[in-house]
């Protein structure tokens with residue numbers, strides 16, 4: 136436990152609680168949240184999207200039967216989208232519903248209760264906001280509760296174990312169910328990529344890291360001037376599995392230069408490829424920029440679960456995917472160093488992976 140307490144994921148400056156701010160019936164949003172009207176802020180895409188322009192929906196039940204067509208759709212979803220909705224995934228709808236209602240209840244708790252989980256100096260885990268490194272930086276219109284959930288001995292004693300019992304129990308079951316699901320997804324990927332199973336085993340051994348980020352986006356009087364979570368890729372993850380907790384939509388992914396909404400589906404998980412999987416697959420699968428926008432009168436809630444290799448290992452492109460024609464595009468790096476670098480900077484689009492891209496060594500200090 137001592138070890139867990141001292142393991143800090145790099146700090147973030149303290150920022151106001153946005154849920155509290157939103158309750159103050161502001162006529163306008165404080166300037167720190169107002170985004171410039173640049174390209175990134177083309178908030179609303181008014182064109183009507185056709186079904187093939189929406190992220191693919193993959194059915195795990197069909198894949199289980201070794202259906203080549205579905206396996207191929209899965210491979211293309213990973214390669215060309217980096218994002219897909221997953222249905223018939225084996226996680227029970229009763230567990231999904233329980234997790235949703237418990238998370239909703241957590242954010243409905245009085246502020247004094249939630250503040251018990253407040254981030255500590257120098258640490259991104261806890262209740263607050265991450266990636267705030269300067270007073271000048273624009274802020275996201277959201278609060279979050281961020282925690283390492285696996286391995287269990289990395290859990291901070293004042294966070295996961297102290298959650299309200301019903302939320303803790305739901306997240307405990309959810310953590311186990313999602314670990315199993317993530318392994319299945321990764322093995323399906325290894326299979327369609329022709330990777331050696333050991334190359335994934337090594338990443339997913341006993342001390343593989345799982346983190347959960349509960350996101351709360353309050354309603355906002357000027358939703359088209361702010362960002363719920365600014366454009367980013369999930370840099371410390373092999374995979375992220377997201378559950379949209381309520382029906383308010385807001386997640387968008389960047390595809391061919393356009394922001395595409397991910398519809399709410401109560402039975403689906405949204406799966407996306409993180410930077411670490413891009414590195415491991417030597418760029419065959421790519422992490423995709425995504426963001427969340429907010430709503431004028433409805434709150435939005437989501438829970439993202441991130442799967443990463445164990446902290447004391449290292450990561451780099453899988454040897455079985457390297458050939459003379461496709462040499463390594465990323466260098467090997469220790470997982471702990473890679474994590475530390477990530478938490479000490481602002482979250483900016485798809486940029487962190489460039490620090491390990493071969494040929495980019497001059498930029499490493501940026």
Ligand SMILES: O=C(O)CCC(=O)C(=O)O
Nearest residue numbers: 348350364386427437439
């Ligand atoms: O709330 C969402 O839909 C996206 C959250 C997200 O991208 C994250 O937590 O990394």
Ligand SMILES: [Fe+2]
Nearest residue numbers: 368369425439
């Ligand atoms: Fe994300």
